[in-house]
Amino acid sequence: MSRSPVWHPFHQHGLGEDIPLVTHAEGAVLQTADGRRVLDAISSWWVTTHGHNHPRIMEAIRRQTQKLDQLIFAGWTHEPAETLARGLVEIMPDGLDYVFYSDSGSTAVEVALKMALGYWHNRDEVRHRILVLEHSYHGDTIGAMSVGARGVFNRPYAPLLFDVGTIPFPAENPQPTLDALEQACAKGDVAAFIVEPLLLGAGGMLVYPPQVLAEMRAICAAHGVLFIADEVMTGWGRTGTLLACEQACVTPDILCLAKGLTGGSVPLAVTLATAPIYDAHYSLDRDKLFYHSSSFTANPIACAAAVANLEIWREEPVLDRIATLAQRLAQKLDALAQMPAITQPRQCGTMIAFDVETGSDAGYLAEIGPKLRAHFFARDVLIRPLGNTVYCMPPYCTAQDDIDRIAEAMASGVKACGR
Numbered sequence: 393m394s395r396s397p398v399w400h401p402f403h404q405h406g407l408g409e410d411i412p413l414v415t416h417a418e419g420a421v422l423q424t425a426d427g428r429r430v431l432d433a434i435s436s437w438w439v440t441t442h443g444h445n446h447p448r449i450m451e452a453i454r455r456q457t458q459k460l461d462q463l464i465f466a467g468w469t470h471e472p473a474e475t476l477a478r479g480l481v482e483i484m485p486d487g488l489d490y491v492f493y494s495d496s497g498s499t500a501v502e503v504a505l506k507m508a509l510g511y512w513h514n515r516d517e518v519r520h521r522i523l524v525l526e527h528s529y530h531g532d533t534i535g536a537m538s539v540g541a542r543g544v545f546n547r548p549y550a551p552l553l554f555d556v557g558t559i560p561f562p563a564e565n566p567q568p569t570l571d572a573l574e575q576a577c578a579k580g581d582v583a584a585f586i587v588e589p590l591l592l593g594a595g596g597m598l599v600y601p602p603q604v605l606a607e608m609r610a611i612c613a614a615h616g617v618l619f620i621a622d623e624v625m626t627g628w629g630r631t632g633t634l635l636a637c638e639q640a641c642v643t644p645d646i647l648c649l650a651k652g653l654t655g656g657s658v659p660l661a662v663t664l665a666t667a668p669i670y671d672a673h674y675s676l677d678r679d680k681l682f683y684h685s686s687s688f689t690a691n692p693i694a695c696a697a698a699v700a701n702l703e704i705w706r707e708e709p710v711l712d713r714i715a716t717l718a719q720r721l722a723q724k725l726d727a728l729a730q731m732p733a734i735t736q737p738r739q740c741g742t743m744i745a746f747d748v749e750t751g752s753d754a755g756y757l758a759e760i761g762p763k764l765r766a767h768f769f770a771r772d773v774l775i776r777p778l779g780n781t782v783y784c785m786p787p788y789c790t791a792q793d794d795i796d797r798i799a800e801a802m803a804s805g806v807k808a809c810g811r
């Protein structure tokens with residue numbers, strides 16, 4: 393076969409690694425063209441919540457394709473977008489009353505930042521500075537990279553990224569974090585603080601307690617700094633509750649959702665905002681409108697998939713499934729943590745992670761990452777370590793047998809590749 397013209401994301405083609413071809417998927421299993429059944433232990437990069445090809449979501453997509461495929465959304469609307477927005481406002485924290493559509497987590501973050509800046513601009517207050525949490529990740533577009541950690545992911549683009557204030561990650565003692573946030577907010581030039589609640593994903597699956605999230609939110613509120621919760625990964629049950637923010641009784645000013653919004657089936661994102669943010673753009677003055685759109689804003693088929701996801705949340709015992717999965721994963725993590733090469737075992741809902749002692753090299757480009765990935769794949773398990781950090785976050789339908797297989801692959805991988 394001639395070489396494929398497809399250029400893959402986060403993939404070094406120069407290493408000549410095989411690229412599996414997947415033809416079908418169901419539940420937690422990916423079926424490859426050469427007949428392998430691979431366990432999707434990372435929910436196809438954190439998006440698949442209930443499982444692949446959930447019948448209700450697939451059926452909703454099929455039905456919508458008979459009616460309306462796509463529609464300009466500037467000043468026009470359709471039923472799936474209206475139903476979804478109402479459904480979201482109903483189940484999201486009180487006060488998040490407005491829903492803006494886009495199509496990926498990165499764009500949901502861009503929209504959030506632009507809403508925050510627009511809010512201050514339209515109120516004629518000079519606030520441009522954005523605060524971020526150390527090690528955070530918010531997407532790969534220029535604005536989203538700007539509010540994310542600087543490092544291997546974005547070194548070539550660093551000159552273009554805008555300057556932000558970085559608040560230290562809340563380690564065991566969160567006081568330095570809270571102090572730094574207080575000082576930065578007190579300067580009066582801060583427009584917004586953007587955070588991944590409870591669990592920082594691409595930054596290394598780092599967790600911090602709900603209490604700290606609540607305190608950070610309170611500091612922002614005291615200074616009028618807008619609080620943006622990026623729940624693109626943590627939303628839709630990943631941390632054990634529908635939103636991670638719920639565990640801290642936090643209502644953000646702006647909330648970003650994507651990945652699991654359609655159950656992970658098709659691309660769609662939303663940015664929710666409170667009335668003050670919407671109202672700052674509401675005017676007889678056309679110049680105050682919110683200047684953001686993309687061609688596929690609120691695509692009807694994607695909205696229909698998300699409406700079906702909401703029905704699943706309403707009518708199926710999703711939180712029970714999540715609790716069961718989290719409990720099973722906790723048992724596995726306890727056992728794994730006994731291995732001498734494993735450090736920093738951690739869990740947040742249906743995500744478990746640990747670091748593997750390698751002797752010398754750590755970080756995203758650690759050699760052990762690809763070695764472990766190959767080890768897992770040889771055992772028909774899809775796990776992509778972040779450097780020497782190994783984690784899994786399987787779909788909520790994952791059965792006990794399959795969790796056993798994931799844990800076995802992790803244990804043998806650490807034995808084979810760890811120090």
Ligand SMILES: *Cc1c(COP(=O)(O)O)cnc(C)c1O
Nearest residue numbers: 496497498529530531593624625
């Ligand atoms: C994945 C992710 C994003 C980016 O979402 P995309 O849909 O990949 O653009 C943003 N924020 C967080 C926290 C994420 O995990």
